[in-house]
Amino acid sequence: MIPTKTWILLISAFLLLSVAAGLILYLGPAPGTVANIYRDGVPVRSVDLSLVTEPYEFTLTDERGSNVIRVEPGRISVAEADCPDGICVKTGWISDSAAPIVCLPHRLVIRIEQTAAAESGPVPDTVSR
């Protein structure tokens, strides 16, 4: 007969594994992780972070100022900004939906979500002119 202690150990181990597996599934970088960038609440650009292989930067500018966005595989950050508080830069990298990057002075929000919010659309096949 198997001792009760062994049962308890087995069941605890099983529970721990389940919780760990659940956490990995819940928090891990899901395929199709998209960074959606909103200005005044309107999606302006979507970056599929799971497709990024080489780091790159781009700049979003409007009359309030500029934010330089840096993209790396699986994560995104604001590298530079000319906003007065610089909070968006200090936020650093985000790679999950836990918290967005917010640049309040420029009304800019970067949020990690499941699907692209900005309809960028593929490149056209040709141009009629």
Place this chain on the structure above:
Amino acid sequence: METVKRLHFHKPTPSGWLSAALASLLLLTGCGARDGEGKTEEPRTRTVFAMDTVMDLTVYGGSEDLMREAEALILTLESELSVTAPASEIFAVNGAGEGSVGPDTAEVLSAALELSERTEGKLDCTVYPVLRAWGFTTGDYRIPSEEELDALLPLVDWRRVSLGDGRVTLGPGQMLDLGAVAKGYTGDRLLALFREAGVTSALVNLGGNVQALGTKPDCSLWRVAVADPLGNGYAGVLETADRAVITSGGYERYFERDGRIYRHILDPDTGIPADNGLISVTIVGERGVVCDGLSTALFVMGEEGAADFWRDSDDFGMILLTEDGRILLTEGLETSFTPAGDWTDAPLTVIGRESGRGGAP
């Protein structure tokens, strides 16, 4: 099965399953099922410099011979239809006032004359002497005097051109220019050549005149952008299949004098460049030669004239861009045209079959 597996859904959402179901349906229709692997073969492409412009041909499933035939066809048509090449049939007719022409020239001229009648002369293939006076044919731009225009305008009258049994006769002093329809006709001939060779997917861009045969090989629609007449990008993208998408803008050939812009599209009634608030007219239809001619004629007609003309027709749709930044498109195109770039938030009006008639509120 293979195709459905290839889509590889990470998380089968309801829309994911729907896509899978649609993908298997497409297999049943035979569209895109040319090779069992579901892979798209590389197209054959050709760039041809002809008719004063660049022509790009993209053909899926054609042979090298077919591409050579297509290139030869373009060069033949150019040599027959050119208004400036001394060896062309048109050049000969313009010099002598009459002459025999081959079946190609006869067909293009007859299409041009039909369109002149249909548009009440807003497209006129005899406007060439006036066009020349403005320098649009050579690039030596000038503004002709009123007396000069008054002397030339009587020559502009398509009704005095007669065509029968391969013989063309012009009125005294008249000159023909088939430039407004020649590229559209060439596109029609190219697509017919490809179709006869069994091709089901091809896209040609003849100096900005786009004509599509079928869909893309993977069954998706061609994405044809409409150039932004005020910028470098495009004003929007039209998703389409089996259609000609032909734009007239006059923003590529124009000159500026004393702060006024003179575009190369002349109103045949006045001999003066059309200036009515339209900056781009895109015609979408089945026949390239018709779309080509209409894009010019409707550019001359202006917003309201073009809308009325469209209501009396059933063989095309259109996208109009105005100087004051508005987009107008005809019923049916609103689901396939997506504004882009600087035109993303432009006010958009859908022209309906009935609206604007009888002043209903």
